[in-house]
Amino acid sequence: xxxxxxxxxxxxxxxxxxxxxxxxxxxxxxxxxxxxxxxxxxxxxxxxxxxxxxxxxxxxxxxxxxxxxxxxxxxxxxxxxxxxxxxxxxxxxxxxxxxxxxxxxxxxxxxxxxxxxxxxxxxxxxxxxxxxxxxxxxxxxxxxxxxxxxxxxxxxxxxxxxxxxxxxxxxxxxxxxxxxxxxxxxxxxxxxxxxxxxxxxxxxxxxxxxxxxxxxxxxxxxxxxxxxxxxxxxxxxxxxxxxxxxxxxxxxxxxxxxxxxxxxxxx
Amino acid sequence: xxxxxxxxxxxxxxxxxxxxxxxxxxxxxxxxxxxxxxxxxxxxxxxxxxxxxxxxxxxxxxxxxxxxxxxxxxxxxxxxxxxxxxxxxxxxxxxxxxxxxxxxxxxxxxxxxxxxxxxxxxxxxxxxxxxxxxxxxxxxxxxxxxxxxxxxxxxxxxxxxxxxxxxxxxxxxxxxxxxxxxxxxxxxxxxxxxxxxxxxxxxxxxxxxxxxxxxxxxxxxxxxxxxxxxxxxxxxxxxxxxxxxxxxxxxx
Amino acid sequence: xxxxxxxxxxxxxxxxxxxxxxxxxxxxxxxxxxxxxxxxxxxxxxxxxxxxxxxxxxxxxxxxxxxxxxxxxxxxxxxxxxxxxxxxxxxxxxxxxxxxxxxxxxxxxxxxxxxxxxxxxxxxxxxxxxxxxxxxxxxxxxxxxxxxxxxxxxxxxxxxxxxxxxxxxxxxxxxxxxxxxxxxxxxxxxxxxxxxxxxxxxxxxxxxxxxxxxxxxxxxxxxxxxxxxxxxxxxxxxxxxxxxxxxxxxxxxxxxxxxxxxxxxxxxxxxxxxxxxxxxxxxxxxxxxxxxxxxxxxxxxxxxxx
Numbered sequence: 001x002x003x004x005x006x007x008x009x010x011x012x013x014x015x016x017x018x019x020x021x022x023x024x025x026x027x028x029x030x031x032x033x034x035x036x037x038x039x040x041x042x043x044x045x046x047x048x049x050x051x052x053x054x055x056x057x058x059x060x061x062x063x064x065x066x067x068x069x070x071x072x073x074x075x076x077x078x079x080x081x082x083x084x085x086x087x088x089x090x091x092x093x094x095x096x097x098x099x100x101x102x103x104x105x106x107x108x109x110x111x112x113x114x115x116x117x118x119x120x121x122x123x124x125x126x127x128x129x130x131x132x133x134x135x136x137x138x139x140x141x142x143x144x145x146x147x148x149x150x151x152x153x154x155x156x157x158x159x160x161x162x163x164x165x166x167x168x169x170x171x172x173x174x175x176x177x178x179x180x181x182x183x184x185x186x187x188x189x190x191x192x193x194x195x196x197x198x199x200x201x202x203x204x205x206x207x208x209x210x211x212x213x214x215x216x217x218x219x220x221x222x223x224x225x226x227x228x229x230x231x232x233x234x235x236x237x238x239x240x241x242x243x244x245x246x247x248x249x250x251x252x253x254x255x256x257x258x259x260x261x262x263x264x265x266x267x
Numbered sequence: 268x269x270x271x272x273x274x275x276x277x278x279x280x281x282x283x284x285x286x287x288x289x290x291x292x293x294x295x296x297x298x299x300x301x302x303x304x305x306x307x308x309x310x311x312x313x314x315x316x317x318x319x320x321x322x323x324x325x326x327x328x329x330x331x332x333x334x335x336x337x338x339x340x341x342x343x344x345x346x347x348x349x350x351x352x353x354x355x356x357x358x359x360x361x362x363x364x365x366x367x368x369x370x371x372x373x374x375x376x377x378x379x380x381x382x383x384x385x386x387x388x389x390x391x392x393x394x395x396x397x398x399x400x401x402x403x404x405x406x407x408x409x410x411x412x413x414x415x416x417x418x419x420x421x422x423x424x425x426x427x428x429x430x431x432x433x434x435x436x437x438x439x440x441x442x443x444x445x446x447x448x449x450x451x452x453x454x455x456x457x458x459x460x461x462x463x464x465x466x467x468x469x470x471x472x473x474x475x476x477x478x479x480x481x482x483x484x485x486x487x488x489x490x491x492x493x494x495x496x497x498x499x500x501x502x503x504x505x506x507x508x509x510x511x512x513x514x515x516x517x518x519x
Numbered sequence: 520x521x522x523x524x525x526x527x528x529x530x531x532x533x534x535x536x537x538x539x540x541x542x543x544x545x546x547x548x549x550x551x552x553x554x555x556x557x558x559x560x561x562x563x564x565x566x567x568x569x570x571x572x573x574x575x576x577x578x579x580x581x582x583x584x585x586x587x588x589x590x591x592x593x594x595x596x597x598x599x600x601x602x603x604x605x606x607x608x609x610x611x612x613x614x615x616x617x618x619x620x621x622x623x624x625x626x627x628x629x630x631x632x633x634x635x636x637x638x639x640x641x642x643x644x645x646x647x648x649x650x651x652x653x654x655x656x657x658x659x660x661x662x663x664x665x666x667x668x669x670x671x672x673x674x675x676x677x678x679x680x681x682x683x684x685x686x687x688x689x690x691x692x693x694x695x696x697x698x699x700x701x702x703x704x705x706x707x708x709x710x711x712x713x714x715x716x717x718x719x720x721x722x723x724x725x726x727x728x729x730x731x732x733x734x735x736x737x738x739x740x741x742x743x744x745x746x747x748x749x750x751x752x753x754x755x756x757x758x759x760x761x762x763x764x765x766x767x768x769x770x771x772x773x774x775x776x777x778x779x780x781x782x783x784x785x786x787x788x789x790x791x792x793x794x795x796x797x798x799x800x801x802x803x804x805x806x807x808x809x810x811x812x813x814x815x816x817x818x819x820x821x822x823x824x825x
Contacts, residue, residue, distance in 0.1 A: 001717040002612055008604025009621065012691070015684045016628050019639045026642075074535030081532070091536045094543050100806035101546070102745025104775050105795050109549045111779075112792075132542055139539070165525035193632025196747045196772075200779055220634045224748060227638050235642070242635045253630045257623070323710060325615055352713030362704040366726040375722060376712035425708070432712060 020246075027243025030236045040206055040222075043231060050241050052208050056123070056217040057245070059209055060202060061192045063127030068134035069184055075135070076142025076180070077168060083143075092143075095136035104196035106132050111200040123209065123216035126202025130191040137190065141183025145176040178259065185256035189249045195220035219245045271296035271436065271466040272317065277331035279312050279321055279490075286312050288490045290331070294483070299458060299467045301481035301498065303474060305518065309490040310470045314438045317468065318354040319347040335436070352380060355429030359441040361421035363413035363428070369396075370409040372424055376432040391431055399427035400457050419450025426457070430465075437461065439469040443476065455480045474514060478502050486510050550799055553792030556785060565793055571758035571769070573778060578790035580797065582758040586675070586768040587798075590750060591743040593679025593764065598687045599736055605687075606694035606732075611720050622695065629688035637752030640681040645672035645753055648680075653765055664762040671755070676764040678754040682746055686739035693738060693813060697731030698724060734812030741805040745798065747772040771798045 034049045041048030075091065082088050110129040115121055149172050157167040173180070198204075198221050205217040219241045226238040272294040279287035286309045294300050302310040315321040316329055319340060333340040340350050363372050373392045382388060392409070396402040401423040405416070413424055422442055429437060439458070443451040458467055458480055471477050477484055478498060485495040486507075494501060494510045505511045512518055557578060558565055568579020609622055649672030656666045701724050709723040710716075725732070755767025756777050769777075771794045779791055 001720075002608075005604045005608035005612055008601045009608045012601045012605045012628075012687055013621075013624055016624060016631075018643060019631060019635065022639055022643050023635065071535050071538050074532045075539060078532035078536040081529070087533070087536065091539050094539050096806070096810060097803060098539065098543060100741055100745070100802055102747060102772055102798060102802060104745075104747045104772050105546070105550070105799055108553075108775065108779060108792065108795055109546045112549050112553060113545060135542070136539065139536075163522060163525040165528040169528070189630065193634065195632070195634040196776060199776060220632060220748075223634045223638055224752070227641055227752065238638060242638050245632060246635055249632060250627065250630055253627075318711065320707065320711060323707075348710075348713045348715050350713075351711055356707075356711035358704060358707065358711075360704060362702075362708045364705065364708070364723060364726070366729065375709075379712060379714050379718055379722070428708075428712070 023239065023242050023246050026236070026239035027241075030240025031243065035237075035240055039208065040237070043229075043234070046233070048237075050217070050219065050222055050237060050244075052205065052217040053219045053222045053241060054244060056202075056205070056209050057192060057219045057248075059216065060123060060126050060130060060198070060218055061188055063123065063212070064130035064134055064191055065184070065188050067127060067131035068138055068187070071131075072135050072138025072187075073142050073180060073184075075139040076146060077173075079139065079143040080146035080172075081164070081168060083147075092140075095139050098132070098136040099140075102196070103129075103133055103194055104199075107197035107200050110197065115201055118213065120213065121201060121203040121215045122213045123202050124212045126198045126216060126218070127212075129197035129201045130194060133194060133197060134187045134191050137187040138184055141187070142176075142180050145179030145183060146172060148179065149175045178262075182256045182260040185252055185259070189252035189256065192252070193220055193245060193249045195224050199224075269296040270294070271335065272468075273332075273334040274317075275332040275334065277313075277316060277333065278329070279309070279316055280328040281312075281324070282326040286490050287316065290487075290492050292485060292492060292495045294466065294468060296466050297462055297464070298482040299462050299469060299480055300483040300485065301477035302468065302470045302485045302487065303472070303477050303513075304487035304493075305513065306472070307489075308487040310487050311440050312490075313487065314356075314440055314468055314470055317436070317438055318356055319350045320356065322347070352432060353434050354436045354438060355432065355434035357422065357425050357429055357437070357439045357442050359444050361418060361425050361445070363416075363421050363424050365412065365414045367413060368410045369405050369413050369416070369424060372413045373427050373431050376428060380432060392427075395427040395431040396424075398430050398461065399423045400453065400460075401427055417450070419446050419453060422446060422450070422454060423457070426454075430461075434465070436466045436468070439467065441470050441472060444472070451476070474502075486513065488513075546799075550792060550796040554789055554796045556789035557793040560786065565790070566797070569760060571774070573787050573790075576784075576786055578786070578793075580771075580790075580794060582760050583769055583771045583774050583794060584797070585760045586754070586758070587744055587770040587772070587801075589675055589764075590678040590682055590754065590768065590770055591740055593675065594682035594686055594743045595736065595740060597680060597683035598690055598739060601683075602687050602690035602735075602739070603694060603732070605691045606698060607720060607725075609691070610695045610698035611724065612716070622692075625688050625691050628684065629692075633685070633746065633748040634752075636681055636685055636749035640677060640749055640753040641673075644680060645677050648672045648677055652676075657765075665764050668761075668763045668765040670765060671767070673753050673755045674764065674766055675754065675761075675768045678750045678768065678770070679764070681749045681753055682743045685746060685749060686742050689742060690735045690739040693735035694728075694732050697728040697735065697813070700731070701727045730812050730815055734809045734815075737805060737809035737812065741802050741809055744805060745772055745802045747776050751776045771795075 034047060036049060037051045038049035039052055040050060079088055079092055106129050110125055114125040114128055153171055153175060154167055157171040198218055202218060203215045204221045205215045209216050223238045223241045226234040270293045274290055274292050277287055277290040302313055304310050312321055317333060321327050322329055370392055373395050374388050377388060377391055393402060401420060404420060416424060443454055481498045484498045484501040486493045488509060494505060494507045502514060505514060561568060561578060565580050567581055569581045570577045570579045571582050609618055649670050653670030660666045705723045705727055706719050709719040750770055751773035754773055756769055757767035758769040758774060775791050775795055
């Protein structure tokens, strides 16, 4: 029986190894100075890079985080402090609902609201779509981190005469800060790799990012687009983009987990 | 007066903690032996060494010998599951299997080791429940969940479950700790009946219980055996001052 | 003065929380409004209609529902045994120094973006299926309608396999938590009867965690149903109902990704919105059921984090 479970674990890890190996082997040759600094060339023309996509992904992620983190952390505080209210149960439930909504649906809803209203595809729309995906993740992880703060800490602060709000801001948040940051990093890493919500919001672009109200390039969309063409050259670029994307996403996730260990270990 | 279990130079560790230090004693067959002592003295660890359950915890180690009927349980090549087949255990908090019916709870041990030819499972279950003084109360709802019973009934179910596999020795780790006084007395009466056919070792933090029920008492402090002897002697003429202090309530 | 600032702060958090409610309401509203046209035209026939032909204005959702269900079921069939085996190994059998690193690796699988799964699926898995696995299956099990047809590589089997890999981490992680929450006293009781470690797992641990594990599986199902990018890259994008896993197919999520940007006309767009609404309802229900099952386990049997 031990053998079977070890076998299962081994088989489960084979795809992980395969993906990481292939992404590295096929992606590495594509990475050169050009890749990071040049715009994509027309099909058939040699050279070119995906500098705009890298920049675009960074911009979109920062935009999404800028929207989702304030809302998410405040919501998390609300859920932790007012957890027993009827509204809190509803919000918590809806957070879980939102987490389970396929990201493509988020994309088309943002399309029919933001894009159609603005009458254009934009980085803003893409950022909003990604923020909607991030929001429940940040809210729930913040709530969880806040709940872990021992009651005695809270009570000590209140006993000194601090108000509830002051207690939250000065004492509880500070104590849970490490965990909240970790949660935010994990949520950010998660949306950096999302493609579907960008397909009908930020669309894609062959140029450097110009403004938040314009279309914008991104690594995931380029990977998708290029991999479904018949051109070897573009496939190579897609692998390179995948390597960069995976490095960013895995790098952030792993860093977040190591930071989480340090924070918990220090407690 | 036959010796059923001979414990020789028994030592046990949890990681680096030396929790049992050189225990030597002989447990009489068909008698009830109580193990008493203050919290943390190693009495639970001691009986878990008797059915080789202690070593299941990661980082736990045992050295020494436990001879049952002349056979060392810790000899190389001895199968721990066979040891636990012959030595049953009842735990502090009743732990019937919640997803199984009362019938299944009692039967599961038999299913594991296989039904002997010419025996019927229903007979074994009934016999075990009768021995545990539970049959009358549950015979009409054998196929309902074990979780629906009261605490005292659950513990008797656990006793029936242990008896169903026909062990020679029954170990009980503070079996009445979470029960009310009436259930406690019921189980104590049960144990006195059972000793006719089984050798019983019971850990208890309740001295009155030890005095009521047991024929022999072993007193441990800090992993060491301080005193061991017939119960009346331990409680009226203890030889060691520490024993006297504990029994008169000066500590523990 | 402090008190005033305080109340303000607390109200702000409440307001922020309302944003979630707002988002869900807007989402539901947009989906309903967008699908009005399609449901109006086809009624319930939208769900049962068997032809999805945008060019000719025919929108029957059945091939999409079929594709979604089959790809997810194939994914479950492959992922569940592997996930359970891994969860049992991680929770019960692995030596303690191995548990953390291995659990970490399994979670890494969850961190890989969907589109990268699609890329790998397209250029690594598909050729392997086309050149090795499908011919082998065709030769040995080809009498089954499941494995008939030319080995194309892309298609339902590829989609199912990629989905399996993608839902593995969540089923494993939740099952592992469920198993770790089984009280040690249950294992001890079984061991004390003379059971081996495997018998203990089989007779005491797994039954105790049964509803939680089912919840984990259904959570995995929920993820598989909504997965878009990886599926659309390897499934072939042909809305059709076919008995063979070698054949091409289409899921609700992948048809939206594929056709939304080239929406031919208002009806097409509305049909896609209607499909999105269907998918929303399906994933919503599945996730609710899953969470209820997992929640029931943690509440009734006491969550213990060891």
